[in-house]
Amino acid sequence: MRDITYSTIIEPFRIHSVEPMRMTSRSERAERLAEAGRNLFGLHVDDVLIDLLTDSGTGAMSNEQWAAIQRGNEGYAGAPSWYRFRDSVRELFPFEHLLPTHQGRAAEKILFGVVGGPGKVVPNNTHFDTTRANVEFSGAEAVDLVIPEGHEPRNRHPFKGNLDVAALDQLLASRAPDVPLVMVTITNNSGGGQPVSLANLRATREVCDKYGKPLFLDACRFAENAWFIKTREEGYADKPVADIVRELAALADGMTMSAKKDPLGNIGGWLAMNDDALAEECRTMGILTEGFPTYGGLAGRDLDAIAVGLREAVDEDYLRYRIRSTSYLGEALEKAGVPVVVPFGGHAIFIDARELLPHLPPLQYPGHALACALYVEGGVRSCEIGTVMFGMGTDGVERPAPMDLVRLAIPRRTYTQSHIDYTIEVVTHVAKHAEEIGGLRMVTQPKRLRHFTATFEPV
Template sequence: MRTIIEPFRIKVVEPIRMTTRDERECFVASADYNLFGLHSDDVLIDLLTDSGTSAMSAAQQAALIGGDESYAGSPSFFRFEAAVKSLFPFKHILPTHQGRAAEAILFSVLGGSHRQVPSNTHFDTTRANIEATGAEAVDLVIEEGHDPDNLHPFKGNMDTAKLERFLANAGDAVPCVMMTVTNNAGGGQPVSLANIRETAALAHKYGKPFIIDGCRFAENAYFIKLREPGQEGRHVEAIVRDMFAVADGMTMSAKKDAFANIGGWLALNDDHLAQSVRERLILTEGFPTYGGLAGRDLDAIAQGLKEIVDEDYLAYRIRTASYIAERLEKLGVPTVKPSGGHAIFINAKKFLPHIPPLEYPGQALAVAMYIEGGIRSCEIGTVMFGRHPDGSEHPAPMELVRMALPRRVYTQSHADYIVEVFETIAKNKDKLTGMRITWEPERMRHFSAKFEPIS
């Protein structure tokens, strides 16, 4: 059939509190025009993030009951470890309370002053955890990845020519090579299996470990199946194993492609590095067989890893994003093309050309989406990436607004409502004005900065 249906039935529902436009104007003003500051029950459709916001299945809920809360050696850990190793062939599996904890622990060992860490595109927490150690996070995505309108099927790819020059010049300053799949900051764009293998080969040629940030590994694998020649007849599970077979480790937020509300892990092959990070983990997260998580959460992750590679689910997931993106394009709302898996990315720079980058067009659009329809989204542009460690501010390569889709949460009518809200915004877009920052923290300002509209 042409219609791709949700491959699940709804068993438990959570009410949405309906609000008026006037109420939402007051709510967002009280939050200093930062959508992170809103109360979630004042949000109608929450697309701020797909991290930790998934609906767990009946099987996951049952797994929670079977969780064992022993401090050390819990059977929940061993079920979790087996589930991780069934997809990712790493020797050491260290649970953490979420993905950024895995990043912080890894770079507490590998980071440091004068070090440089290349990636296709570092996301905000990865970049912050690298820079917090005094190291530099370097983005080397292909040129097509900077063009929202380019239809390259794998715009998340590493520019391997740039990477080789970088590794040849940087030498001992590089502790590892990172890669994010899918490339979240670049519009949720996938990385090809060929590019993963080529990047790994370059890292190993220069004696560097190759680490994958695997948060959306299943979505990336499904894009490989859909778009990469020679991969179309393969099962997603097999593609996942091939993606990680060439890696030396991974960081993972289980709050994404494991359907979990909390949790993550750091996986490594090197015994010495694993021992170093294990000692750090004990200081910051807990004993290595629970890593800051309850046993029930470890069991929920184990079950979620079985469910995420279901291709009926992945087909529905990918199609939902492309459906919304196609409807928006018909309204004249430009999106990053081709559409990604976990989110729809609005090209705010193109949609609002009258607002300059340093007046934050993405933030202005995100605020308008909330006021008009109660939709909470996330700016991924100069607010998030414009402030540099030396204190200077420069426009980000792209000015995007991300509408991240929680897994198994919203339905077809919610998607149509999102499009309807944009019908109104598109008619009045020339009336939108920029924003100014009235206060910001030293790091990761997008989480807590205060804004006001420019009159």
Template structure:
């Protein structure tokens, strides 16, 4: 069958409050033209993030009812730990309340001022946690990642020659290497097994640990199965196990591919590092058998980590995103191709070529989508990644994007048809859009709370 149906039935619904463009224009002004500052009830289709926005299954809700809320050694902890070990293969598991807490603890134990942490591409909180400690987050994406128009299968790969050159020049300053799967900053693009293996070989040749940012590990495994020679007959759990067999540890926001609304964890093979991480965990998160999570959350994560490996779910998930990308491409809308797993990425630089990077074309496009149709996305461009942490100068990134992240198991095809229609309509009147200036911003992660004013 050509039609891929949602592999679930809907048992509960949440009403959407309708609004007019005039109402949304007023609300946008009240929010300082920053979509993060909007009350959620003023959004029709919320594609701000796929983090913590999933609809949980009946099995997950049932598991929550069995949560053991004992402070130490709860039954739910042991179920969670066993599941994480079985899926990822790491001996030491440290629970955290979400992914950025795992990053903070890992880097707090490993990164010193002046250190360099290379990656295919760091996302916002990863970069901020490194820079907060005085380190430098260095992106080394493959050359194919620079062209959003091509259909190269693994644009999330690391540039191996660039990584080797950096290690040759500054190995003493590199505490670890990070690899984000899929590559969120670069359009949700996957990393091949061959590239994971090669990065691991380089890391270990120079005596450096390799850590994987595992937020969307199952989606990456699906792409390997579909696109990489030799894996078509391999099961998703086997591919996942092989991916992480090359790594020394991982950080995980369970709010993505564990299909839950809160939670995360940190894994390692190093027992002494695990002990230091747990000591930091106790200071800020909680006891090592709950890590800032309730027992019911641990149960929901354990169930979600099993459900996300189902091929029927992954097929639906990836095809749903590709459906939007293909329709936009056919309509002439500049969009990152091929489709990633969790989001549609509009190429704001090509969408609004008349707006220079320092007037934030991505912010202009995101605001226009909200005002026109009530769709909330997020800018991934100069606003998010354009401020040099050392000099404070603006440094536009390679791509100016708007990410429309699709929550897991939340929206139907008619919602996505509405999104496509709205984007095409904004594209048809794109010449009317103007840039923005920042009127106020914080020192870190400015895209979350900055305020803007339109130009012209």
């Protein structure tokens, strides 16, 4: 018989350790949500059935990663774990200087603490929450320059994360002295987990060279982005994912990384660059805030786990399963009539709450209202990516975000297909009763990153 491709998605791993889940009732969940100020970040994880709040640090580690943890060496300086971590990173990202950090936002804080400041402007395809916060905390301005298709949830452009190169050229033509670097986020989380093409990154590189500006990657989901290049961009179908990653890295001058995403770690990150002088300033800042440069706020065992996770992240059997299982959720919701961002991203499916709840104006937070309903009705915890997260400007004026989305972020190697089938049932049920969902008003909020701790009440 000839080889055939079967349609059933199977996980390319076996499960040999499980964590029990506590089943909850609707009334109990409604009570827990009220106690948390209607903020899903305030829930106890034991009160959540399917936790799709984030894919950051929530994945399951492999047996090889657990074995690597046993090899972890906790020497303060120059431990073997550091060298294994360094070599694994440089197999994919061969930058001259590598500074480990306890997570991605620490790398952002160090970088923008050095290059940012009042009067500076940092362009990006789309800054995510902590990136924007760290840019703005330094006094700089964060400018989003995603292509117009990136703001259109129903547009099926294959690389909706692309940076608008013409807009970047225009910005640099008028404000080049104010721009310390250009950043590109792969994949573009805020815009629905959408990838960036190599052609777009090359064009961005050309504009950066024209004005003498360094190009940095926010590369948290580099492997998923590389898989989309392999499957969507002409000329890359036969190229190994690891080689595509190296081609992405070769176009950049540096990077920030949260190792809690594609590198399959539960904690960790790094900052890397080629510029010697910038690296020295960042290293000094890192010693002040993270620790000695060969551990950077991480235990040796964590460095070893990341070293193994990086190799597993570019395994093509794993990536095929990862992307296909995410699209399985998206296809089912789209078939059921739930408005979702297309094409589907790699790490999450994004529901267009503004389209699903047209009776709620953006300043009544349709995304957050929908996320609360998903939890109460089925115990599914998700995350609003919209006006709650991005609506407050640096001038203190609240405005609608470009889109109001609800992100169903799928932890890596954690849930089975039956968990996803249950999630489909919950979302479909809530969508059928969308007109019953009421708006929310914000009661309390911090000055920055308000979505983490703000509290709400019904309108």
